[in-house]
Amino acid sequence: MAKDGELDFITTRFEDAINFARKNSLFPLPFGTSCCGIELMSTLASGYDMARFGAEVVRFSPRQSDLLIVAGIVNLKMAPVLRNIYDQMADPKWVISMGACASSGGIFNVYSVTQGIDTVIPVDVYVPGCPPAPEGLLNALLRLEDRIAKGETHSQRRERARKEIQKEGVK
Amino acid sequence: MDIRTPVPTIYGHFHEKYGPTWAEHTNALKESFGDAIEAILMPVESPVDMPTIFVKKDKAHELLSELKNKYSYSFLTDMTATDELEDEESEKEGIRFHLVFHLMNIESKIRIRIKIKLKDAEKIPTFIEIWPGTNWAEREIFDMFGVHFEGHPDLRRILMDMRWEGHPLRKDYPLRGYQIFLTPEPLDPELLK
Amino acid sequence: MSDTKFKNDVPLDIARWGFPGKFDVTVKQDSDDLFEDSKMLVNIGPTHPAMHGAFRCMAKLNGETIEKSYCEFGYTHRAKEKLGENRTFHQFVVYTDRLNYCSSLINNVTYAMAVERMMGIQVPDRAVWIRMMCAEIARVIDHLICVGINAVDLGAFSYFLYGYNQRERAYTLIEKLCGARLTTSYTRIGGLMSDAPEGWEKEVKDWVKETRAVIAEMDKLLTENRIWLNRTKEVAVFNKEQCLQYSFTGPNARAAGVNIDLRRDQPSMFYDKVEFDVPIAQVGDVFDRYYVRVEEIKQSLNIINQCADRLKPGAIWAEDKRTRIPEKDAVYNTMEGLIHHFKFFMNGFDVPKGEAYTSFEAANGELGFYIVSKGGPKAHRMRIRGPSFWHYQGLDPMIKGEYIGDLVAALGSINVIAGELDR
Helix, strand or coil: CCCCCHHHHHHHHHHHHHHHHHHCCCCEEEEECCHHHHHHHHHHCCCCCHHHHCCCCCCCCHHHCCEEEEECCCECCCHHHHHHHHHHCCCCCEEEEECHHHHHCCCCCCCCECCCHHHCCCCCEEECCCCCCHHHHHHHHHHHHHHHHHCCCHHHHHHHHHHHHHHHCCC | CCCCCCCCCCCHHHHHHHHHHHHHHHHHHHHHHHHHEEEEECECCECECCCEEEECHHHHHHHHHHHHHCCCCCEEEEEEEEECCCCHHHHHHCCCEEEEEEEECCCCCCEEEEEEEECCCCEEECCCCCCCCHHHHHHHHHHHHCCEEECCCCCCCCCCCCCCCCCCCCCCCCCCCCCCCCCCCCCCHHHHC | CCCCCCCCCCCHHHHHHCCCCCCCCCCCCCCCCCCHHHCEEEEECCCCHHHCCCCEEEEEEECCEEEEEEEECCCCCCCHHHHHHHCECCCCHHHHHCCCHHHHHHHHHHHHHHHHHHHCCCCCHHHHHHHHHHHHHHHHHHHHHHHHHHHHHCCCHHHHHHHHHHHHHHHHHHHHHHCCCCCCCCEECCEECCCCCCCHHHHHHHHHHHHHHHHHHHHHHHCCCHHHHHHHCCCCCCCHHHHHHCCCCHHHHHCCCCCCCHHHHCCCCCHHHCCCCCCCCCCCCHHHHHHHHHHHHHHHHHHHHHHHHHCCCCCCCCCCCCCCCCCHHHHHHCHHHHHHHHHHHHHCCCCCCEEEEEEEECCCCEEEEEEEECCCCECCEEEEECHHHHHHHCHHHHHCCCEHHHHHHHHHHHCCCHHHHHC
């Protein structure tokens, strides 16, 4: 609680309420490029059913989605495209980097491959595995939901910093 | 075990089956093309799995179209290239690339391999009139090795970004020679005219 | 900004959107193209949901008809050919998984065959039968996903779920073999990673029985559906001559009447000892490509059953000492075993000088490995002939003159896989 009491207290509770709503209604954008895209399909299909965790509505348009699941390789030709898509998404937005290729380049340390998409966009949750099993992706989704509830994600931190700057000005 | 031992899983298998036909075809080609054929490697005698014909660049198109029309090797399975830098024999001759064609007889399913030796920065006419499917294969070879095909309608890079420098599959290109671009590759509306 | 003013003499709409000043639409009376200027350029991809991965297609439309198009790819290029020259033959096994990732087992098997052929290694019978079963299971699940996704693109979502459920069950079988679901890395040069567990073939047979029932159900669900027929019959036709010109292989070529199947024509492994038919269609439209795949699934299930019957206990490793991975017992307990282990994994084994092109009928068509060896543990050239490369090339002539909506049907039906296309 801050010095000016009541108002701040209400704001934080309100943010909690918003975060609760946000975390349970994620709209994923599947950016599936290669092998991990197939496992992402498994997660969405009837066997694992990602809809159980509130991420049911898959949207292929960056304007309509708030969770970018980067599944698979992003090479140097694709990296600017990924950046474009990330920039097109409306705040708040979250990123899951699925698989070794997206997280670090994996076994492909070669001339054409980005060594991790975190060189291009900020990533909230990394999923290890080549490709990760659907359980891994579901776990990542739950972890992301926890972090959204706590307000720890990149997007929320940016938002808080922006608000602080608006309030106090740049020091 | 020697590489040429005829057990079903290695080169001897197809040689036993198709050996006479291969000999017939290669002899006929030798007669009709003479000096244009530099060498013919046959399985068992040399470590190849199918007859490999080295043909001179000038007569290559003629040979390929004759193989296609007369001997009905009408199916182009694969077209690729190899970089022969650091190879002693090629270095003596001043050869840099081998252009490799894998052809298949669509009726009897026999295969044959044609090779063309190329020097560095040497150009070769396109094969698009013989097989339209070589269009992208030639673009890939251009992209990966830097072999220029004269008369190709659309010789651009195919796998790499069009702003890429160098040719990745050359032996002197480093494995980790990254090149980073900040904007997506532009598309050319001119190509649709 | 403020000095930009709209002209009063042009219509309001044009002024608002900043169209060029010279803007006249001439209507040609005697032409089919009523609106010559209304031709539109549409960019589809690289992340469009209908493009199944990362392809890009740019089309010039006249109304809804595609007049001309050109396709771009390379958005998942991972330099596997370059890696083949920089990794030992043993290390390269894992990279073959990522070629056609819908059916990695076939890639593993083909690669192992290619290197074994160059080294003159003969694999024991049990390993070959298991490899054949693996290849056919992979073919079934690849076709299931292909027809399923093709149907999803055209609006039949539940059809996909039937197929995908069966695919999940196949994953369980594959997990029992090697512990992985998708990228299996199951074969080794000269053998297999591990033996099939006891009773595995019985489970496979149960799965075959189930899958037969599911395929029959899927067949009923979609094949005679009128909407499906309207969307697929006579759409995106690619005839026999074009198939030969563009080097089409596999189900796509067979759909157009090209009688070619490498399992039958160039029998590798024990394919000459099993009975199966090669389904062939005549027209070469989307429906034929779909139905050839469905029929092939049934044939593959037959082959799996025959293989499971003939699977007998025995060795899974070739007797050749060069490629034999040392037993863990020896590695942990003896000095020689440890040295052998290190030598094997650090230096690899030498493949004799020579070159070979080994091909196998993969799920999409002819998958070939052209390996040139100069006598070391690494290849001099590792060329991978992926069928999708040639199929995708045929897309431009295939969709010329079709509706833009049918582009999706055509692309789904030729089953282009990005991993194999870009390599």
